[in-house]
Amino acid sequence: MADNGDDESQYRIKGGDYVVLKRGEIFKAVQIQPKKKVIFEKQWFFLDNAVGHLYSTTFEIGSGGVLQLRKLRDAESSTDAKEAGTDNRNIVDDGKSQKLTRDDIEMLKEQGLKGQEIIQQLIDNSSTFRDKTGFSQDKYIKKKKKKYENTVTILKPSCRILAMMYQGREPGKIRHLRYDTLAQMLTLANIHAGSKVLVFDTCAGLVLGAVMERMGGYGSVIQMYPRGEPVRAGVESFGFPAHFRDTLHGFPICHVNALLAGTLDTTAKDPRTSLVKVLTSCFFFQAQEKKVKQEEKRKKLAAAAALLEGRNADGLVIASQYQPCPVLMGLLKFLSPSRPFVVYSQHKEPLIECYTKLKEHGGTVGVRLTDTWLRHYQVGFKL
Amino acid sequence: MSFVEYSDFIQDGDVAIVYLGHESMMPVKVQKGAQTQTRYGVLRHSTDLIGRRYGSKVTCSKGGWVHVLHPTPELWTVTLPHRTQILYTTDIATITMMLELKPGSVVCESGTGSGSLSHAILRTIAPTGHLHTVEFHQQRAEKVAEEFKEHRVDHLVTVRNQDVCKDGFGVTGVADAVFLDIPSPWEAVRHAKAAMKKHGGRVCSFSPCIEQVQRTCEALADQGFEEISTIEVLLRVHDVRTISLPVPDFGSDPSAQTEPDAAEKTAPASAPIQDTVAMKATVPPREIPGHTGYLTFATKPRTS
Numbered sequence: 288m289a290d291n292g293d294d295e296s297q298y299r300i301k302g303g304d305y306v307v308l309k310r311g312e313i314f315k316a317v318q319i320q321p322k323k324k325v326i327f328e329k330q331w332f333f334l335d336n337a338v339g340h341l342y343s344t345t346f347e348i349g350s351g352g353v354l355q356l357r358k359l360r361d362a363e364s365s366t367d368a369k370e371a372g373t374d375n376r377n378i379v380d381d382g383k384s385q386k387l388t389r390d391d392i393e394m395l396k397e398q399g400l401k402g403q404e405i406i407q408q409l410i411d412n413s414s415t416f417r418d419k420t421g422f423s424q425d426k427y428i429k430k431k432k433k434k435y436e437n438t439v440t441i442l443k444p445s446c447r448i449l450a451m452m453y454q455g456r457e458p459g460k461i462r463h464l465r466y467d468t469l470a471q472m473l474t475l476a477n478i479h480a481g482s483k484v485l486v487f488d489t490c491a492g493l494v495l496g497a498v499m500e501r502m503g504g505y506g507s508v509i510q511m512y513p514r515g516e517p518v519r520a521g522v523e524s525f526g527f528p529a530h531f532r533d534t535l536h537g538f539p540i541c542h543v544n545a546l547l548a549g550t551l552d553t554t555a556k557d558p559r560t561s562l563v564k565v566l567t568s569c570f571f572f573q574a575q576e577k578k579v580k581q582e583e584k585r586k587k588l589a590a591a592a593a594l595l596e597g598r599n600a601d602g603l604v605i606a607s608q609y610q611p612c613p614v615l616m617g618l619l620k621f622l623s624p625s626r627p628f629v630v631y632s633q634h635k636e637p638l639i640e641c642y643t644k645l646k647e648h649g650g651t652v653g654v655r656l657t658d659t660w661l662r663h664y665q666v667g668f669k670l
Numbered sequence: 671m672s673f674v675e676y677s678d679f680i681q682d683g684d685v686a687i688v689y690l691g692h693e694s695m696m697p698v699k700v701q702k703g704a705q706t707q708t709r710y711g712v713l714r715h716s717t718d719l720i721g722r723r724y725g726s727k728v729t730c731s732k733g734g735w736v737h738v739l740h741p742t743p744e745l746w747t748v749t750l751p752h753r754t755q756i757l758y759t760t761d762i763a764t765i766t767m768m769l770e771l772k773p774g775s776v777v778c779e780s781g782t783g784s785g786s787l788s789h790a791i792l793r794t795i796a797p798t799g800h801l802h803t804v805e806f807h808q809q810r811a812e813k814v815a816e817e818f819k820e821h822r823v824d825h826l827v828t829v830r831n832q833d834v835c836k837d838g839f840g841v842t843g844v845a846d847a848v849f850l851d852i853p854s855p856w857e858a859v860r861h862a863k864a865a866m867k868k869h870g871g872r873v874c875s876f877s878p879c880i881e882q883v884q885r886t887c888e889a890l891a892d893q894g895f896e897e898i899s900t901i902e903v904l905l906r907v908h909d910v911r912t913i914s915l916p917v918p919d920f921g922s923d924p925s926a927q928t929e930p931d932a933a934e935k936t937a938p939a940s941a942p943i944q945d946t947v948a949m950k951a952t953v954p955p956r957e958i959p960g961h962t963g964y965l966t967f968a969t970k971p972r973t974s
């Protein structure tokens with residue numbers, strides 16, 4: 288039963304993998320591509336050397352942006368504080384406690400000192416470090432580490448990490464959806480393997496990816512999307528196995544009314560197709576390609592329509608900047624009875640409208656308007 | 671019906687959730703020939719439940735009606751028989767995401783308690799994952815095992831009746847995640863570590879008191895866990911109401927009278943203008959939502 292380390296391939300970094308870079312609390316999603324320069328926290332480097340190593344490995348960024356394995360477990364121990372004060376009554380914040388100047392530090396860097404050695408130098412040259420309490424010594428080291436240690440940890444992506452990453456880096460792109468809120472949504476919508484879930488997500492695809500992760504490649508997800516192409520950048524970052532793609536479908540909501548009325552014809556050729564063909568007949572290959580693509584598109588639409596036609600979806604998740612009420616009332620029709628649904632909005636007022644409409648309309652029970660408060664606690668402890 | 675798979679119709683042997691009204695629900699074991707008393711009268715299983723669609727509105731003997739819902743771990747959490755304190759959905763949702771649970775995850779849990787969290791874990795890790803749950807109270811262990819069977823999730827879970835602080839989880843090197851909800855979690859931290867995969871994984875401990883949190887954090891750091899972080903998540907429910915606001919009267923507006931048209935349309939001078947407006951608003955929770963407990967998360971790094 289135990290994994291005796293035989294099947295480690297799933298934990299190894301491979302070329303082409305989508306990974307998350309981490310330093311401290313900072314994350315960035317990238318794909319491993321040969322000789323591709325990545326920029327993270329104002330430093331550039333190449334990920335080529337990470338290939339073959341295990342996920343969660345921490346690397347040091349060497350000269351020329353080459354990743355090197357960080358020596359094991361030296362980070363914590365070498366900067367162990369020997370003495371600590373009990374409080375900070377003797378600490379004067381006059382900016383003079385550090386004897387090393389910026390130039391000195393630059394010199395040390397040029398001499399090729401590693402981040403950690405620089406931090407040790409900073410500690411040795413700090414007149415107040417010894418007077419600091421153990422707790423603030425830790426804090427000092429952490430702060431300096433962030434600044435001088437040029438390490439990067441490579442993680443396997445997960446919903447938790449990507450949600451925290453978006454929240455920290457690009458909250459606007461995900462409509463300010465916090466990770467604690469996303470957690471509530473996935474649970475309250477009872478997202479699980481084997482179900483059929485509708486997702487209306489214009490949060491960069493983060494919500495869609497999160498739903499797909501919880502379904503584990505079992506069942507089907509239908510992305511309902513407003514005009515143009517569906518947004519799926521966030522889904523890519525999850526780095527799902529290829530077969531997950533087969534469970535993902537797309538359906539443009541501009542066809543919803545036709546589908547509900549039974550007038551959506553996914554077999555007929557789009558009348559515009561022939562027109563395009565005429566217009567571009569001199570670019571024969573291009574026209575041909577276009578035709579194949581359109582045929583593919585038509586097939587995909589037909590497959591998504593078939594999934595929707597039964598109006599028997601098991602879950603509905605809406606998270607976007609669109610007015611939620613029409614989206615909700617339109618998509619609710621596709622849900623089986625006795626199935627949960629969740630609507631997220633950055634603002635409360637549009638949800639009041641949803642709530643009111645649902646009450647008027649009837650046919651739903653247990654509707655609630657909620658938000659969560661998340662608080663972090665700093666827990667002090669000695670080792 | 672199963673807690674990890676929806677069905678459309680109610681069948682003999684199912685567990686259905688009867689929704690009686692706002693915040694009032696009860697679980698019912700559906701049995702041919704059986705009856706259930708509700709405040710709206712009797713529900714006859716053979717005629718009122720079996721063969722009906724989940725979500726149906728069913729009329730009881732006294733003429734009142736109820737909705738019959740398909741069970742979910744969330745509905746179970748608010749209707750289950752309490753044998754212990756339980757975890758609620760707000761914490762459960764946070765735990766599920768922060769432990770990175772998904773289909774196929776192998777999870778260790780202690781104590782099982784009333785199984786509120788266990789059902790939510792099972793839903794998320796099905797169909798290929800497994801839950802090893804440890805409860806040292808024998809009756810509780812037996813009762814919850816019985817419920818897992820009734821809810822058709824017993825193939826996904828092993829219940830062990832032992833002391834997790836002394837005997838651990840009964841497995842080593844298999845878990846992607848470990849969850850602790852016991853009075854002295856620090857005594858189980860080394861067992862948590864042993865239960866986890868060599869590659870590493872996530873751990874969470876729930877404690878109501880900060881002193882417990884502190885000791886647990888110490889034990890976690892001591893055992894080499896990383897990214898130790900303690901949070902609290904509270905749910906606020908906003909009550910949507912129609913409010914009615916009085917509109918003050920500024921008296922008649924002479925400037926408006928200058929337009930001959932308007933003057934004509936205005937009914938007799940004394941006609942009262944609308945003196946209240948109605949609108950939808952939310953009433954914030956009257957009290958700050960209560961403290962349930964602290965959630966401490968950590969990552970077990972790779973060990974060789």
Ligand SMILES: C[S@@+](CC[C@H](N)C(=O)[O-])C[C@H]1O[C@@H](n2cnc3c(N)ncnc32)[C@H](O)[C@@H]1O
Nearest residue numbers: 756757781783784785786787805806833834852
């Ligand atoms: C608060 S309850 C857990 C509730 C559970 N999380 C739920 O959501 O239903 C705590 C349970 O842990 C059990 N317990 C306490 N110490 C234990 C130990 N050392 N080993 C095993 N079980 C223990 C208790 O018997 C009790 O049933």
